[in-house]
Amino acid sequence: MESKILKPILAVYVGLFLLFLYGPFFVLGTLSFQQGPEGGPQFPIIEWSTYWYRHLFGMVPPSRIAPLPVGEALIRSLTLAFMTMVTATVLGVMAAQAFRKRFRGAGVVFYLIVLGMMVPGVLTGLGTSLLANNVLGIERHWWTTAFVAHVVYTFPFAFLVMLAILNRFDGSVEEASWSLGVSPIRTFRKVTFPLIFPGVLSAMLFAFTLSFDEFPRTLFASGRDQTLPLAIYGTFSVEIHPNIFAFGVMTTLFSFALLAVYGILMGLSVRRAKKQAMQEDIA
Amino acid sequence: MSDTTAPKGKLKSATPWLIAPGVVWMILFLVAPIVMIIYVSFWTQSTFSIDSTLTLASWKNFFSSEAYVGALWTTIRLWLIVLFLTFIIGYPAALFVGLLVKSKTVSTVLLVLCVIPFWTSFLIRVLAWRPMLGKEGAINIILMKAGIIAQPIEVLLFSELSVVIGMTQIYVVFMVGPIAFMLGRIDRNIIEAARDLGAGFGRIFWKIILPLSMPGVVVGAIFVSVMVLGEFATSGALSGRKVNLLGNIIVTQVGSLKWAMASVVGVILTVLLGIVVAGFLRIVDLKREL
Numbered sequence: 330m331e332s333k334i335l336k337p338i339l340a341v342y343v344g345l346f347l348l349f350l351y352g353p354f355f356v357l358g359t360l361s362f363q364q365g366p367e368g369g370p371q372f373p374i375i376e377w378s379t380y381w382y383r384h385l386f387g388m389v390p391p392s393r394i395a396p397l398p399v400g401e402a403l404i405r406s407l408t409l410a411f412m413t414m415v416t417a418t419v420l421g422v423m424a425a426q427a428f429r430k431r432f433r434g435a436g437v438v439f440y441l442i443v444l445g446m447m448v449p450g451v452l453t454g455l456g457t458s459l460l461a462n463n464v465l466g467i468e469r470h471w472w473t474t475a476f477v478a479h480v481v482y483t484f485p486f487a488f489l490v491m492l493a494i495l496n497r498f499d500g501s502v503e504e505a506s507w508s509l510g511v512s513p514i515r516t517f518r519k520v521t522f523p524l525i526f527p528g529v530l531s532a533m534l535f536a537f538t539l540s541f542d543e544f545p546r547t548l549f550a551s552g553r554d555q556t557l558p559l560a561i562y563g564t565f566s567v568e569i570h571p572n573i574f575a576f577g578v579m580t581t582l583f584s585f586a587l588l589a590v591y592g593i594l595m596g597l598s599v600r601r602a603k604k605q606a607m608q609e610d611i612a
Numbered sequence: 613m614s615d616t617t618a619p620k621g622k623l624k625s626a627t628p629w630l631i632a633p634g635v636v637w638m639i640l641f642l643v644a645p646i647v648m649i650i651y652v653s654f655w656t657q658s659t660f661s662i663d664s665t666l667t668l669a670s671w672k673n674f675f676s677s678e679a680y681v682g683a684l685w686t687t688i689r690l691w692l693i694v695l696f697l698t699f700i701i702g703y704p705a706a707l708f709v710g711l712l713v714k715s716k717t718v719s720t721v722l723l724v725l726c727v728i729p730f731w732t733s734f735l736i737r738v739l740a741w742r743p744m745l746g747k748e749g750a751i752n753i754i755l756m757k758a759g760i761i762a763q764p765i766e767v768l769l770f771s772e773l774s775v776v777i778g779m780t781q782i783y784v785v786f787m788v789g790p791i792a793f794m795l796g797r798i799d800r801n802i803i804e805a806a807r808d809l810g811a812g813f814g815r816i817f818w819k820i821i822l823p824l825s826m827p828g829v830v831v832g833a834i835f836v837s838v839m840v841l842g843e844f845a846t847s848g849a850l851s852g853r854k855v856n857l858l859g860n861i862i863v864t865q866v867g868s869l870k871w872a873m874a875s876v877v878g879v880i881l882t883v884l885l886g887i888v889v890a891g892f893l894r895i896v897d898l899k900r901e902l
Contacts, residue, residue, distance in 0.1 A: 335712070335813060336708075336712050339704055339705075339707060339708040339712060340708060342704050342705065342708065343704075343705050343708045343709065343722065346701070346704075346705045347722075347725055347726070349701075349781060349784075350725075350726060350729050350781065350784075350785065351729060352740075352744065352781070353729070353732070353736075353737045353738075353740030353741060353744070353781070354729055354732065354737075354740075356740040356741075356743055356744055356750070357732070357736060357737075357740045360740075360743055370742070370743055371743045371746060371748055371749065372743060372748075372749065372750045372753055373753070420633055420634045420637060421634075423630045423631070423633060423634065424630065424631055424634040426630050427626075427627045427628075427630035427631040428631075430627050432627050432628075432631070438631060438634075438635055441635065441638050441639075441642075441643070442634060442635075442638060444638070444642060445638060445642050447834075447838055447889075448642065448646070448838075448885075449838060449839070449841065449842020449843075449859070449881070449885070450842060451842045451844060451859045451862055451863070451878075451881070452645075452646065452649065452842065452878055452881060452882060453641075453642060453645060453646075455645075455649060455862055455866065455874060455875070455878050456642075456644075456645025456646050456647075456648050456649045456878070457641065457645045458866070459645065459648045459649060459652050459871060459875065460644060460645050460648050462871070463648075463652060463655075463662065463871060464648065477637075477640075477641040478641065480637065480641070481637070481638065481641050481642045484634060484637065484638075488634070513626070538731070542733055542734055544734060544735060544845060545842070545844070545845070545859075548863070549866060557733075558733065558734070558735055561733060561735045561736060561739075562735055562845070565735075565739070565848065565849050569739065569742070573736065573739060574736070574739075574740070576736070577732055577733055577736035577737075577739075577740070580732065580733050580736070581731055581732040581733075584731035584732070585731060588731065
C-alpha cells in the first residue's frame with residue numbers, strides 16, 4: 330500500500346536529485362555562451378555568443394583577458410594519462426592473473442594494492458614529493474614523480490576490474506590449449522587475452538580518465554610544468570572568466586568522445602566473440 | 613623462459629613474477645612515501661631548510677597553534693556534516709534506483725545518469741558553483757525575483773555552507789552506488805513475505821531493508837569519508853580561504869617549503885583516516901557480507 334504512494338514520491342525525488350547532480354553542468358553549459366569579452370562568469374546571460382569558444386582557440390582579437398594556458402598542458406596531460414593507462418593496465422592484468430591461483434600472502438598483497446586508491450591524493454602526493462625532494466634530491470616532473478603517483482592511484486582500479494573479469498573466467502579453455510602443447514605465453518595471447526579483452530578495455534578507460542583528471546597528487550608531485558588540472562587550478566586564485574566554462578564543456582565533450590571509442594571497441598569485441606561462438610556452434 | 617616444462621607447474625611458478633612488479637611499485641611509491649611522511653614529521657625545520665635531526669618541535673608547534681588544531685576540528689566537523697548529508701540525500705535515491713524500480717534497464721540507466729557528471733573535470737564542476745551561489749548568483753536572482761528574499765543571501769558563497777554544498781554534490785554519488793547495489797541484491801521474497809504477514813512499509817524498512825543495506829552504507833561512508841577528509845580543492849575554491857581543512861594546511865605548508873609541518877599534518881590526517889575506516893569496518897564485516 331504505502332509503496333504505491335512512496336514510489337511516485339521517490340521518483341520525483343530522484344528527478345530532483347539528478348537536477349542537483351547536473352546543476353553545475355547546466356551552469357557551465359549556459360555560461361560558456363556568455364557574451365564576450367565584457368560578460369562575466371555570472372547570470373544572467375547578456376547576449377548569447379560563441380565568443381569564449383573562439384577565445385579558447387585564439388580566434389578573437391587580443392583582449393585584456395589572457396587565453397587559458399592550456400595548449401601544452403593538454404598535451405602533457407594526454408601523454409601522462411596514456412603512460413599511466415598502459416602501465417596501470419599491464420600491472421593490473423598481471424596482478425589479477427596472479428590472483429587466480431591461491432598464494433601465500435594474497436590477503437596482504439590485495440590490501441596493499443587497494444590501499445593505492447584509498448589513501449587520499451594529498452598524502453601520496455606529499456609523500457612522493459618528500460621522497461623525491463628531501464631524500465633522493467631529484468627534481469619533480471610530471472613524467473617522473475607525478476607519473477608514479479598516478480599509477481599508484483589507477484593500478485588498483487585496473488586490478489579490481491580485471492579481478493572481477495577473471496573471477497567469471499572459465500579456465501578450462503586455457504587448460505585445453507596447454508594440453509594441446511601450446512606454450513603459456515602463446516595461450517595467454519591467443520586464448521586468454523581475447524576473452525578478457527573487454528575487461529582490459531574497461532581498465533584502460535578507468536586508468537586514462539582518472540589520470541587525465543587527477544589533481545591532488547599532481548599538484549604536489551609534478552614540479553614546474555603544469556598538467557591540465559593544474560592549469561585550471563591556477564585560474565582559481567585570479568579572476569575567473571567564462572572561457573574556463575567553455576573549456577569545461579570542451580573537455581566534457583572530449584570525455585564523451587573517449588567513451589564512444591570505448592563503446593565502439595567494446596561492441597566490436599563482443600560481436601567478434603559472438604561470431605566465434607556461432608562458428609563453434611556450426612562446427 | 614623456456615616452454616619445455618609442463619604448463620601447469622609453469623603457471624604456478626609464474627605467480628611471483630606476475631605479482632612482483634605491482635607489489636614493488638606499491639612498496640616504493642606508496643608505502644615508502646607514507647613512511648617518509650612519518651619520518652619527516654620529526655625533522656628539524658628552519659626557515660629555509662630542513663635537516664634530518666630528529667625533534668618534536670613541529671609536533672609541539674601543531675598542537676600549540678590554534679589555527680592548526682582549529683583546522684583539525686573543522687575537518688572533522690565538515691566531514692561529519694557532509695557524511696550525514698550524503699547519506700540522507702543519497703539513501704532515498706538509492707532506494708528508488710536499487711529496490712523500487714522493477715526494470716533492470718531503468719535502474720542501470722539511472723545509475724549511468726548519476727555517473728555522467730563525473731566526465732566533466734572535477735575542478736570545473738567545483739568552480740561552476742560560484743555563479744550559482746554568489747551574491748549575484750543564480751540562486752539569489754531566482755529567490756529575489758520570486759519575492760522570497762529582499763536582500764541577496766551572502767553566506768551562500770565563500771562560506772562553510774558553500775563548501776558543504778559543493779562537497780555533498782560531488783560525493784553523494786559514491787554513497788548512492790554501493791547502497792543501490794546492496795538494495796538490488798535483497799531477495800524480494802523476504803519483503804513480500806513480511807508484507808503478507810501484515811508488516812507496513814515503515815516496519816519493513818527498519819527491520820529488513822535498512823539492515824540488509826548496511827554493508828552498502830558502510831562502503832559508501834568509507835568512500836565519502838576518505839575523499840572528504842583528504843579534500844582541499846573544494847574548500848579552496850568555494851570558501852575564499854575562510855575554511856581551512858587539514859588538506860589546505862598541507863598545501864600551504866608545502867608551498868612555503870615547510871616540509872616538517874606539512875608532514876605532521878599528513879600524519880594526523882593518516883591517523884584520523886585510519887580510525888574512521890577501522891571504525892566503519894567494525895560496524896559491518898564486509899568480507900562476510902560481500
